Amino acid sequence: MVDQAEIHRKALRGNREEREYAVHQLRDNFAAVPDKDAAWKDLHRLTGDEDSYVRRGAAEALGAAFSAVPDKDAAWKDLHRLTGDERRYVRVSANHSLGKASVLKATEAEGEEDFRRELENALEFFEKSATEAEYFNPAKFCLPFYRSFYVLTFKKEDAEAEVQKYLTEAKRASEGSKSKKELLEAIENLSNALKEAEKARDLGAMKCDLDAYKRYCDQAGELLNDTEEKVPGATKVIRRGLPVISRRIKDLLEEIRDESDNICKTAGPKEAGIGCEVRKHATAASATDNPVEVDRELNYILRRFEIWSNSISDENERSYIKDTIADAKNEGILGKAKDIRILLGELMKDRDSGKYVITGSSGVQIIEGNGNVQNMISPLESSSKPSLEAERPEKREETDRIPHLSVLETEIFNLFSSVYQKLRDEGVSEVNSKTLDWLKSKLSELTLSDKEIRWLDVGCGDGRCLEVLDAVQKREQINYHGIDGAYKNLDEAVKRALGYGLDPKFEKMDASTMNFDSEYDIVSSVLLFHEVDPLGLPFVLRNMVQALKEEGIIVISDFQEPYEREKEVVVWTAEDIRHLLEKICKEARASIETIPAGKYSEDLGFYRGYVRKSEIDEAAFEEFMLQYDEFLMAKKEASKQKREALRGQIRDRVCEILGRSDIDAKNLSEEDMKRIGDEIEEVYGIKAYKIDLFTSQIEFLDDKIDEFRNGAR
Structure with a gap:
């Protein structure tokens, strides 16, 4: 920002x-x-x-x-x-x-x-x-x-x-x-x-x-x-x-190659010619790890789209496409690839006939402007999932739907609610396991010396992080201090700590007001930040950095996107945490990465990372906090964009299943709903679930922005 x-x-x-x-x-x-x-x-x-x-x-x-x-x-x-x-x-x-x-x-x-x-x-x-x-x-x-x-x-x-x-x-x-x-x-x-x-x-x-x-x-x-x-x-x-060809860029290049291949094989002569040329350059870009060569191939693709844009008769369409091309030229490799996918979507429209070419796992459909299917290749086979017909009553009233969701989204949500809970539990288990591996590794490394290791566990809960001690040999060196905002968690944590032979210290303490200065070798925070009051999160991070000794390290992890149906929570991404650290420290020393978790890692992933001791920039932090509502507003807008993207993905998939270019979600027939229930994949149930979670997050951010502007700090 x-x-x-x-x-x-x-x-x-x-x-x-x-x-x-x-x-x-x-x-x-x-x-x-x-x-x-x-x-x-x-x-x-x-x-x-x-x-x-x-x-x-x-x-x-x-x-x-x-x-x-x-x-x-x-x-x-x-x-x-x-x-x-x-x-x-x-x-x-x-x-x-x-x-x-x-x-x-x-x-x-x-x-x-x-x-x-x-x-x-x-x-x-x-x-x-x-x-x-x-x-x-x-x-x-x-x-x-x-x-x-x-x-x-x-x-x-x-x-x-x-x-x-x-x-x-x-x-x-x-x-x-x-x-x-x-x-x-x-x-x-x-x-x-x-x-x-x-x-x-x-x-x-x-x-x-x-x-x-x-x-x-x-x-x-x-x-x-x-x-x-x-x-x-x-x-x-x-x-x-300095550009690096990451896995994310590789995936985008392969998607461009595959989408242009479909256009090359199925579109009319003009669009097919462009699709074939895009496919050639996308294939060349996918085959190299040299960022200079990738950028050059993407420039060739943009040049071809630029030539095509001059032939578009509709002034608004031509202006939109030219603006997209101009934006892409000023982007790095990742931004260019994303814009090229947008341009491919525009190319799929045949402006002379008013028809749309829709490609996907179901093959290719040519959809007339009125929504009638002209042709379909390789339709999806019916899955063994339960039918929507069996899940819903004869007629579900609008008022019976789940808050925040449309009738259609509610139906899909209900169809997969039990599936989501299972996938969510599996994901949380994997998050804990992968985070604790990092914590275990760092503690084992620290105990190689004979010195006392001071460990502060922020948001210790029931002491779940203590499980890492199963793999640590010199536990007697560890001086464990757990803090949590609720007493109810601490009884179980005490039992666990004593079971490992520790002499622990536990305190009920608000992490946003704790005041330790250069006292700990390691500070841990596992699945905590989404539960912290948004107005207190920057102070929690600052206090954790301040608590570290000169060579100390923080181990953190949390969900990358909304995960659980909890009220009054905000899930902060890895990018959010990096941004906050940059506002807190004179030179933020953080290594945070997003990690896939569970079957649908894109929708159920998390992040984990290390943060090193850095000097706190109190003046910059104070100035940032004076305008903290801007940061919350940006988070709210990003949440809205993600929610609308999920809605678009569900809508597009339903259009694909029903063979229509558009739908009225309020007036789908029972036959339509049955067909959707037979063919919709479980990942769309997760997307419907997340729409609800994002909406709750947006509403809570609204409340916090009002609190901040009314003087709460």
């Missing part, structure tokens, strides 16, 4: 450090700020700052934000002005940013001559920056790559020799960098991409290639800057931003 008001305030302050903070926030977040005109005015003002370090930051920010700046002509003039600055490092940054801006202009060029000229300009600016720099400068890394790209594209010299030349120069530029390992991997990826550069056949292909190379080269080149002068932790942030 970008606080533009804070950036603006700091940009106007007399303190140099605050203006530096503002300029680096604009550099990293310009595309995300809501008011770009106001942000541009702040950045333009900072280019003329009296302090040379602020001017250098402004030059860097202009290069990073150039594509999103509203007045590019003025930004270009500002950068040229800064190339004449009295300070060498300001001139270096300005020339480097002009080089980056020139590469961007090349990717947007209308003709090949313009493309070539802008690329030549970029080389000239990078050369000036690299020549004048007295320290590691990203231009030194990017210059040999762009020079080789230019030679291969326009002079068509021997590719192998040029690639070897690039490798030599780039590796020389990375010598002495603390990030050498990451840089060498980046160099290898870029060198492999260079081998393909000479194959670009036309301007469109060259632009697609250059856009992918630019994004990766910029991010990799930043690794050369190992100083922490600009922003504490900046190098770690940059490393995180």
Whole structure:
């Protein structure tokens, strides 16, 4: 969440450090700020700052934000002005940013001559920056790559020799960098991409290639800057931003490939031709782990959609598709892949006939505009699940439905209610098991020494975490302290602790007000955060970090999405916890990952992780808490979006079962309901259940937002 008001305030302050903070926030977040005109005015003002370090930051920010700046002509003039600055490092940054801006202009060029000229300009600016720099400068890394790209594209010299030349120069530029390992991997990826550069056949292909190379080269080149002068932790942030082809991206690429394959085989001639071309590039992207090559293949797909968009007669449809393509071009690999799936969905519509091609596990259906099925391939076989007809009365009134759910959602919910409880119990068991494995591992590691191990178990409940001691040999070293908000849990916890030979300490205590300072080697919190009052959660996290010794560690886990029909709970995702830690600590040191659990891991997953001791940033935390309702509002809106997505998935599946393009959920016949009951899968029962849970969460967040705004803290 970008606080533009804070950036603006700091940009106007007399303190140099605050203006530096503002300029680096604009550099990293310009595309995300809501008011770009106001942000541009702040950045333009900072280019003329009296302090040379602020001017250098402004030059860097202009290069990073150039594509999103509203007045590019003025930004270009500002950068040229800064190339004449009295300070060498300001001139270096300005020339480097002009080089980056020139590469961007090349990717947007209308003709090949313009493309070539802008690329030549970029080389000239990078050369000036690299020549004048007295320290590691990203231009030194990017210059040999762009020079080789230019030679291969326009002079068509021997590719192998040029690639070897690039490798030599780039590796020389990375010598002495603390990030050498990451840089060498980046160099290898870029060198492999260079081998393909000479194959670009036309301007469109060259632009697609250059856009992918630019994004990766910029991010990799930043690794050369190992100083922490600009922003504490900046190098770690940059490393995180370097593209990696994750399992999630792989799955998306395979979905794009499969969906485009269906279009290629079943659509009309025009759409089939596009589908076949998308399939070719998606297949190539799926076959590599090189992020540069994946990005390039996705650019090819977007280019093909761009050509297709010009042929769409409906002005609103054409505008929507062009906007989606424009958004995708500014995204990273994951964002591009998601937008391409949206575009494939649009392609499935045959605008001339008003028909829709629907693909899925049931094969392919051609649906007329009136909802009649024209053709169906490989219909689903009836499952052995109980029929909806047997579950519901002759006529269920609207008032009999479960609160928060439509009649249709209620029917599906009821059909699988017992299944959900079983899957939920299995998932919770798996969550506990996988979390306790981490806790067991950490305790075993700590007890290798002979020192006392102080363990604080926050929200200890009935002492379930003590089960890990079955695998710990030196239990006598462990000094266990369990706290919980309810006395009723502690009796059972005491029995367990005594059974392991511990001399435990248990207290009824509110974790949001506990005050331990550097006292514990390990702090655990298992399935607690969703039960904490949302207004107290940031304080619980801060207090847990504060309780750690210098080398201490927190072990946490909780559900990733609503899981149980509990009232007044909010389930916080791994991303939420990371965000809170970043607001609490000067440099958050957390490793949190989402873990599948149970049969339907996408709907019933959880997260677990470690958090290391970090210095609390009290001033930043206090400022964040003054605007904490904004964080709660964002959580509420995210919950709404997830709920509506689930509703859409149920609706789409029912449309598919009934062979219609749309349905009126209130007026489905008994025959319709029976067919839905016979064919709907149990995962949709889970989705219906979660709609109810998300709605309860949204209502509770509303209450908490009101409480906060009325003075509750």
